[in-house]
Amino acid sequence: MHYVTSKSILSKDNGMNLYRGCTHGCIYCDSRSDVYNMDHDFEDIEVKQNSLELLKKELIKKTPSMIGTGAMTDPYVPLEGHLKYLRRALEMIYKYGFGFTCITKSDLVLRDLDLLLKINEKSKAVVQMTLTTSDDDLSSILEPNVCTTSRRVDVLKKLSDAGIPTIVWLCPILPYINDTEDNIGRIIDYCIESNVKGILCFGMGLTLRDGNREYFYSKLDENFPGLKETYIKKYANSYSLPSPDEGKLMDIFKKRTSANGILNDPDEIFRYLHEFPEKTYQSTLNFK
Secondary structure (H helix, E strand, O other): OEEEOOOOOEOOOOEEOOEEOOOOOOOOOHHHOHHHOOOOOOOOOEEEOOHHHHHHHHHHHOOOOEEEEOOOOOOOOOOHHHHOHHHHHHHHHHHOOOEEEEEEOOHHHHHHHHHHHHHHHHOOEEEEEEOOOOOHHHHHHHOOOOOOHHHHHHHHHHHHHHOOOEEEEOOOOOOOOOOOHHHHHHHHHHHHHOOOOEEEOOOOEEEOOOOHHHHHHHHHHHHOOOHHHHHHHHHOOOOEEEOOOHHHHHHHHHHHHHHOOOEOOHHHHHHHHHOOOOOOOHHHHOOO
């Protein structure tokens, strides 16, 4: 971990990253890619030490809307447990009447359920959680330093029971590893049981770029001997690596989600995530 001073904290679309880098160890992580120009080791997490001061200034001058985090770095990396940057950001998001959504794989999100409930009552809070495999043993290989799939499903159920809407990211689906009908079916079963609002799926496969490709292949050698050669023979240096069974698996995904009233169109889901409820709270003006 190391500290930096940042010039800004919110993107033009109100995306927020309090940290940069991750220790979850997911073998497929695109954020390792060279294209993001990270100038430090991926596991040496960069902490934006002035991020909360910047966020307060931004929230004061902006019209309330949705604030999102987790697109590049899971906001609930283990060090959040004691630094509490995200929790303090949530307190400000609530205070100034904004909505919130995050993408995570961590059960640490339950620590902040009290604030998520307050935000959801006042505006809107949505938790997005990634599920890649229904097998906990495989989950511990693909995502070794974060809670298993069964624990994430438990988190989804707890959030749903509390009234917090949830979205699941069904990705990536790794060819010859978790691209099976049984896996996709079981994950959808988990989503039905957890009453998720939608499932984001951009196809059955994964993407590899310089930087994350090398790391991914090293982990294939470590955990799935011989599979790297299969990948290289079939995909070479392609960016997109679709499962050989993509058509069949996508058909299962679309039919089962539609039959169970789960949103499955990415554009519709992203509209929902960005949509800010038209509620007016005069009290929020008193803080400005």
